[in-house]
Amino acid sequence: MRVTFPVVGMVGGGQLARMTHEAGIPLGVRFKLLSDTPQDSAAQVIADVTVGDYRDLDTLRAFARGCDVVTFDHEHVPTEHLHALEADGIAxxxxxxxxVHAQDKGVMRAKLDAIGVPCPRHRIVRDPDDVAAFAAEGSGFPVVLKTVRGGYDGKGVWVVSSPAEAADPFRAGVPVLAEEKVDFVRELAANVVRSPHGQAVAYPVVESIQVDGVCDTVIAPAPGLADELSAQAQQLALTIAKELGVVGHLAVELFETRDGRVLVNELAMRPHNSGHWTQDGAVTSQFANHLRAVLDLPLGDPRPRQPWTVMVNVLGGDFPDMYSAYLxxxxxxPALKIHMYGKDVKPGRKVGHVTTYGDDLPEVRERARHAADYLRGTIQE
Amino acid sequence: MRVTFPVVGMVGGGQLARMTHEAGIPLGVRFKLLSDTPQDSAAQVIADVTVGDYRDLDTLRAFARGCDVVTFDHEHVPTEHLHALEADGIAxxxxxxxxVHAQDKGVMRAKLDAIGVPCPRHRIVRDPDDVAAFAAEGSGFPVVLKTVRGGYDGKGVWVVSSPAEAADPFRAGVPVLAEEKVDFVRELAANVVRSPHGQAVAYPVVESIQVDGVCDTVIAPAPGLADELSAQAQQLALTIAKELGVVGHLAVELFETRDGRVLVNELAMRPHNSGHWTQDGAVTSQFANHLRAVLDLPLGDPRPRQPWTVMVNVLGGDFPDMYSAYLxxxxxxPALKIHMYGKDVKPGRKVGHVTTYGDDLPEVRERARHAADYLRGTIQE
Structure with missing residues (x-):
């Protein structure tokens, strides 16, 4: 007799979809992918692939009809398309x-203010003069400007030191959000997963180290983080997940300020780079828990399996043949965990990550750093 | 610039191919499958699937031409076809x-004798009278009879108590091997992986508990196994891998005798049910290490990540909707690991397995037992 397992539809063929499929194989669920091209990272490893444009509502509708639930590799699907799918009766x-709170930074800030979640000082600004006014209202320049939609990995973000530098963000015709430049000690991320039933789990709060606006290293748990600040960060993320009605994985990127507070920087409602460590380091990975959440299954244990886990992203460099570096x-x-995405190497592009774990943080960190640098080709021994 | 990752061709679409693909996704290697049907367990989750008959040499050759290396989900590909592929220059x-030593039990026994590996007393027998003679040469009936090719999971194996019961095995026209019925305490398995370079790793020796000739439970490591016997079993497996020129995963199924010896029961040259625990319980899974071996990459750390890991197979029962049992x-x-194979439920068929791990063996074992029984439908709470 046929086992009736649900069909999960994943919109977007990037590495998050690829790794969610990997996590879904043991669950036995059926996985359908809507991918821009047949060469996308996830399309290389999934049996049931529809090549099409998620911005086209007819394409999206036809794809969703074969699915019990639709979820996402990215936040770029137009909000009105998602409403249309819901009106069609799709989960x-x-x-x-x-x-929408992960799609539009203006909406996100307004909502976080309304529910009392601490954020950097911010407001929507109209033009460079308004940026100057925003600076004057606080502690002056520099000011961070963000287009409210469309940014990622440092794109769509400007740090400006004067009104004269503030012209670029307004050129796209998208509303611009101004934020104070937070004097932070480091960046943290609180990853939680929430199901339609309202069950939620919180992963340990991690430290996330950015280089040139791109995540470079994640250390789980964040070294030396005070227990109360850790609990506060987890509680913030759980509150946001509940108040915003998030289903699935929610990553809350945070600033740890010099005066011992945490402020919310960004939200992502999907598996997130700051949670990749969970594949090898936690009892249940963020990808498996995201799937369990969108399927309204009970969530898996988020606890770490050892004292320290470190993830380092592998960026493309001048060295195209990463496979030969495996040797x-x-x-x-021999305990190194390599995760490659099947993507062409382009300078600065995330093409994979490595994970290490163990009892001694400096040693665990050195192993991951070395492997990522060797794969990229920046070191030869 | 394009990353040049190798293409692995997997012959056979069963759950071993499915789980090898799962382990191959992080490696970034390309995976091609030759499957009997588009519904096979592995075909459901792999992008590049050729549907065809591995017994047809032309099909096999055409499939192999697109691969850098060909490996197997099962041992049923005719030996002469494999020689033909090698003559074509395929790895x-x-x-x-x-x-051939995993395909033909007669060849296997002759070779193990020649390299001094302890086996049950055995010889090829011609007919029921010869079975009586074999019994008389040793300690009498019962005697185990096996067709030298084509058996698995208890099929092709008979335990007979008299010459009158010994007629069936000879009907297939395949040579029949007689073996003494070993007075064993329990069954063990020694899993090792060997690369073309000759590097090899040994997993901890496990206890394998069979029910009706089918593997039911695997406990890693084998509880209470004497250190010297464990080392002897690992050494036997490494010796067999080397002397037989095995590349990839080798499972050596063993009897632990009442008088404190280990005797080789069966060999399998592929990831094996007795190694499924490594997915969640070891630093590197048998599937990842099999891939690394066939690609001649350095092998991964085979050590366990915690004191005890228990795997229990999920067999099909009268309860078809296993998905609803997930709840x-x-x-x-929340720490249970479920691995389903996407197979239709048929009574007695292996459709998945569950894995648990921890510090307390009775508790770890109870958790796995409960989940497998609940999924099968033999318990309701």
């Missing part, structure tokens, strides 16, 4: 009412 | 010279 998780990396460190 | 791993199982045990 969209996270739903548009939640997802050295695997021979040097 | 076949394990190669036919090795694989109870996941809510009861």
């Amino acid at each position: 969209v998780r996270p739903g548009p009412e939640a997802l 050295h990396c695997m021979a040097r460190d | 076949v791993r394990p190669g036919p010279e090795a694989l 109870h199982c996941m809510a009861r045990d």
